Amino acid sequence: MDIGSAALVVIDLQNGFVNHHSRHAVPAVSDLIAQWTTTGRPVVFTRYFNYPGSSYERFFQWHRLQEPPETDIVPELAEAAAHAHKVIDKTGYTLFTPEADELIRQAGWTDLVFCGIATESCVL
Template identity: 70%
Template sequence: MRLAEGLRWRAGRSPGHCGLTTGEQGHGRHGCRGERRRRCPDRRRRADRLRQPPQPTRRSRDLRSRWSAAGRPVVFTRYRNYPGSSFERFFRWSRLLSPPETDIVPELAGQAASAHAVLDKVGYSLFTGEAVTLVAEAGWTDLVLCGIATESCVLKSAADAFERGYAPWVLTDASASDAGSAVHDAGLTVGRRLIGPRQLITTEDLLARLPPTPEVPVLE
């Protein structure tokens, strides 16, 4: 779903071919590619520190409301850990195995219930087999990405979208890192090098160019 060349819609690409993707909406963490209440496996010391939705969570929640109101598709991703996973093996991190930790946080549960899709995944990237099929069948050419953590799930999904020929757009002010602003900024720096500096935009940039109605119907 992307703006390119000075935040203009890509030539030959309709705004209807865009999908907003946000990730990891479980209770277990506030982090990788989506709003969560605690940290990613490599941030254990920050556990239970986040009690209220951070500003990026509120901003992305408002963004989803406006995006959906314009008839645009929203996809949530949710990380689910499993016994013997790489997170257990290398981080010794055994959370997010089952509810309630894997439940969508209350602040976002209503929006997730009406989303185009809620995709479960066992790694950083959006691009599971299910997601690859969904994006291809929907005909999306651009993907707008936001969530937590900027430097892991958001960045990995953006880079994978880039390598698959999609136009990734990262919303810098609707993403964050539970490791702090310095790590968030580092993720954005790497993102600019991986997918191009013009692919990192703000929610204001996006919404200012959002047509009032979709030009292509969203597949349900």
């Protein structure tokens, strides 16, 4: 991996996903972001938004993450998100929306380093 052409992608660290089981990971992600940014390399955040009539509502009866404060980046990372290269909003699992694809192409990033807490779904 050419770390010079890499970006750190912080996946869905939002109030609605962080709970007492995962809160301990937030400081570790904060430290990673701080170390990453001291090298001058970019950080991208993603935010998941559920919506009325989504497949998550229809198939799982899951109605969460449709509005603030659940959709907000956790307070501990809000400043980092405000200074991130980009915050990508999405309505599905993947980072690779048309907006993100174009961002990655234009920036010339060849490697992406992912971090987050919901590793079985959001990060995967």
